[in-house]
Amino acid sequence: MNTKKILYVAIPTVLLLTLYLFFAKGETDATQITVKVERGTFQSIIFSSGQLESEKSESIQIPEKLRDRNLRINELAITDMVEEGTLVDSGDYVATLDHKAVxxxxxxxxxxxxxxxxxxxxxxxxxxxxxxxxxxxxxxxxxxxxxxxxxxxxxxxxxxxxxxxxxxxxxxxxxxxxxxxxxxxxxxxxxxxxxxxxxxxxxxxxxxxxxxxxxxTNLEVRAHKAGIITYFKFPWGEVIKVGSKVGWYNSTIATIPEMTNLISRTYINEIDISKIKNGQKVNLGIDAFPEKQLNGEVIAVANIGQAMPNSDAKVFEVKIKIFGADKDLKP
Known part of the structure; x- marks a missing residue:
């Protein structure tokens, strides 16, 4: 009778002791992280990707004769065009328009x-x-x-x-x-x-x-000045390239940017746009040249957002003026 009582009491005691040792060991082994509280300036940094553009550029237009509405040709396709970024001199070949249609x-x-x-x-x-x-x-x-x-x-x-x-x-x-x-x-x-x-x-x-x-006999488009060829881009993102249609209503084929006046155009989401103000300083990095760092300044912030493709979120256009010039940079 006494043996059974001792057994019944011993079993709960062993279980309690085991649980205590397990949790006590876990608490002993846990690493305590401490941080020293300091007073300082809190920086809110926003990262965004963008494109280099020239603030000023000169357009390369379709042949003047094609703008004559009496010809009754609304548009012609571009059948050939030099690669974007090609360095041309005045009078050099840029593009050819569709001879077959004419x-x-x-x-x-x-x-x-x-x-x-x-x-x-x-x-x-x-x-x-x-x-x-x-x-x-x-x-x-x-x-x-x-x-x-x-x-x-x-x-x-x-x-x-x-x-x-x-x-x-x-x-x-x-x-x-x-x-x-x-x-x-x-x-x-x-x-x-x-x-x-x-x-x-x-x-x-x-x-x-x-x-x-x-x-x-005048369907070849040539550069009127020396510079780097940049394909013409519409505000909505479409780019003029081989196969694109040009005419009197859309006479620009390409542009020659002025490399001494570069800007970066980027788009900020609607959550962060309230933090962006004109005059703010900007640090810029170049994907093609990771070692290069540029400085700039916000010069324009859009008041109206644009809808992102396949999303309900909106983004706001921001223009950044880039200080200085670099021969390696191209729009």
């Missing part, structure tokens, strides 16, 4: 020119025929009036009624001649206007045909 326009203009020339020649023939018929009517009216005058002169030996009728017939013939002469003048003016319109249409098509042939 060639098709030349063929259409030639067909239209031949058609309008044929219409012009036909209008001259029709005009001559119509005026010839009108002149015949005048000749007939003159003969009729001469005949009526003779009859009137011979009627002096007739009764008064016959004389009066002869006089009336003569007056009618005179009015008929006058009407035919006026009709001829109006008809002549009408035919001249019709022929002139045909001629103007032909000349317009002819001039367009000649301008298209001239454009066909």
């Amino acid at each position: 060639e098709e326009q030349i063929k259409q203009a030639q067909d239209e020119m031949e058609r309008t020339l044929s219409e012009y020649e036909d209008s001259k023939i029709d005009s001559n025929l119509n005026l010839s018929n009108q002149r015949d009517l005048i000749v007939n009216a003159k003969l009729d009036m001469a005949e009526k005058r003779i009859i009137m002169e011979e009627s002096i030996y007739e009764s008064p009624s016959i004389q009066k009728k002869a006089s009336m017939d003569n007056d009618k013939a005179a009015r008929k001649l006058e009407q035919e002469q006026k009709a001829y003048k109006l008809k002549k003016q009408q035919e001249e206007n019709r022929v002139q319109r045909r001629y103007i249409s032909y000349r317009q098509i002819l001039e367009r045909y000649e301008e298209l042939k001239n454009l066909f």
Whole structure:
């Protein structure tokens, strides 16, 4: 009886002792971390990636002739273009526009020119025929009036009624001649206007045909000054490159940046944008040159955010002026 009691008491005691040793050992082995409290300036640093751009640049435009709306060419594709970053001199090749599209326009203009020339020649023939018929009517009216005058002169030996009728017939013939002469003048003016319109249409098509042939030989775009070629970028991110369409509404193909005035354009999320102010100093690093460090200053902060692709979050455009110049930097 005593043995059982001792066993029952011993088992809980051993368990309690084991648990105590386990947790006590864990507390003993735990490393205590301590930090010394110091007073100082708290720095809130924002990191963001961006692109180098030139604050000032000169545009390389499409050929001047392509901007003429009379050519009726809204746009042409770029079929060839030098690589971005290429160093060019004044007059060097930059890009080529689609010759095939212009060639098709030349063929259409030639067909239209031949058609309008044929219409012009036909209008001259029709005009001559119509005026010839009108002149015949005048000749007939003159003969009729001469005949009526003779009859009137011979009627002096007739009764008064016959004389009066002869006089009336003569007056009618005179009015008929006058009407035919006026009709001829109006008809002549009408035919001249019709022929002139045909001629103007032909000349317009002819001039367009000649301008298209001239454009066909001037579809190469060349640099007007020395510099580094930078592809033209739209505000929404689209870049002009081989295959892009250019025309009178979008005449810039590339730009030549001024390398002494560089800026960086970056986008800050809506959480951090309240921390960005004009005039703040900026430290910049270059991915291509990790050893280079640049200094800059915030010069513009957008007031309106832009939606990020596939996200409800917004970002705000920030422009940073870069101080100094470096020959290795390219936009």
